[in-house]
Amino acid sequence: MSAATITTQSPPKAGHSVLGRTLATAVAPAVWGTTYIVTSELLPEGQPLFSGLVRALPAGLLALALTRTLPHGAWWWKAAVLGVLNIGAFFPLLFLTAYHLPGGVAATLNATQPLVVALLAVVLLGQRLSKWRLAWGLVGMVGVAMIVLRDQAALDGIGIIAGVGAAASMATGVTLAKRWGRPAGVGAMTFAGWQLTAGGLFLLPLTLVIEGVPTNVTGSGVAGYLWLGLIGGLLTYTLWFDGIGRLPVTSAALLGLLSPIVAAGLGAVFLGQLLGPIQILGFVLALAAIAAGQFDSGSRAPRNPTDRACTDAATRTIGRNIP
Numbered sequence: 001m002s003a004a005t006i007t008t009q010s011p012p013k014a015g016h017s018v019l020g021r022t023l024a025t026a027v028a029p030a031v032w033g034t035t036y037i038v039t040s041e042l043l044p045e046g047q048p049l050f051s052g053l054v055r056a057l058p059a060g061l062l063a064l065a066l067t068r069t070l071p072h073g074a075w076w077w078k079a080a081v082l083g084v085l086n087i088g089a090f091f092p093l094l095f096l097t098a099y100h101l102p103g104g105v106a107a108t109l110n111a112t113q114p115l116v117v118a119l120l121a122v123v124l125l126g127q128r129l130s131k132w133r134l135a136w137g138l139v140g141m142v143g144v145a146m147i148v149l150r151d152q153a154a155l156d157g158i159g160i161i162a163g164v165g166a167a168a169s170m171a172t173g174v175t176l177a178k179r180w181g182r183p184a185g186v187g188a189m190t191f192a193g194w195q196l197t198a199g200g201l202f203l204l205p206l207t208l209v210i211e212g213v214p215t216n217v218t219g220s221g222v223a224g225y226l227w228l229g230l231i232g233g234l235l236t237y238t239l240w241f242d243g244i245g246r247l248p249v250t251s252a253a254l255l256g257l258l259s260p261i262v263a264a265g266l267g268a269v270f271l272g273q274l275l276g277p278i279q280i281l282g283f284v285l286a287l288a289a290i291a292a293g294q295f296d297s298g299s300r301a302p303r304n305p306t307d308r309a310c311t312d313a314a315t316r317t318i319g320r321n322i323p
Contacts, residue, residue, distance in 0.1 A: 022294060025243025026255045028236035033262025035232060036106065037270060039098045042224030044214045048099060049207040052091030054225045057200025059233035063193025071194055075183055079194040080202075082180075085173030086237075087199025092206075093166035100159030107260030109163030111144040114293070116171035117253035124175050125249065133250045133293050140257045140289030146282025147264045147275075171253070177241060178249040188242035189234075195241075196233060254293030257286050
């Protein structure tokens with residue numbers, strides 16, 4: 001792949017630059033943590049496809065209108081693939097999980113995503129397996145389970161399959177986004193807009209054929225859709241894909257643990273879900289996993305040049321000679 005087709009991104013310089021980029025990227029999964037309470041409290045029930053469509057397509061079209069940039073060449077099919085994985089498949093599977101499982105079980109399944117990313121980074125990016133981040137991914141998943149799982153947690157086959165599928169879909173999309181980078185001159189909002197639009201267009205015929213348009217959307221439902229589309233969609237995916245291009249993909253994936261942490265916190269504040277000693281310990285473990293996962297004790301240079309661009313200040317171009 002020619003370096004001319006890949007955007008030149010300035011890697012984090014040091015210290016505060018890396019911290020700032022990490023914090024900005026962390027905003028995305030933190031906001032995504034509101035999805036569970038918004039879905040359960042504001043949106044009409046039983047509409048996972050429509051909810052995913054309304055969250056994706058309007059935000060994607062708005063991004064295209066603002067940036068006025070369309071894909072070109074191979075990026076038509078690449079944007080379509082990423083849009084289906086990160087948006088078109090992930091959104092309805094996520095909503096389906098939220099509809100069929102208690103929020104705690106759904107969050108625990110989603111917390112497996114960093115583990116999947118760590119393994120896919122070996123296959124798709126040619127990286128050595130980071131035992132450090134893999135171990136902390138396991139710690140984080142255990143922490144999330146301690147926070148959100150309750151004795152009365154019920155299991156539902158459809159919800160379990162949807163939850164596993166959602167984690168696998170976005171993990172694959174995130175890893176491929178890291179491998180392919182972004183075209184030269186294309187910003188993060190444009191990149192997010194391509195994927196939101198592609199994912200929304202993928203969902204459009206499925207929604208019309210399978211679910212149709214709900215007739216029971218209330219004013220609170222409209223507010224929920226606006227929040228999920230503009231803030232939980234356009235803004236957060238812009239921050240997320242900008243961060244993915246600059247941070248090691250496995251450490252960025254561990255930031256995803258913030259979603260169930262925020263979801264549990266909102267449940268405690270607004271739904272009266274009490275947090276006992278076990279939940280507090282789970283918070284500590286999950287937060288420790290997020291923090292520790294931003295480092296790699298192995299400190300070996302990654303074989304994939306995309307990640308090398310994020311760790312070596314001398315490297316200015318990503319995506320060159322990707323295996």
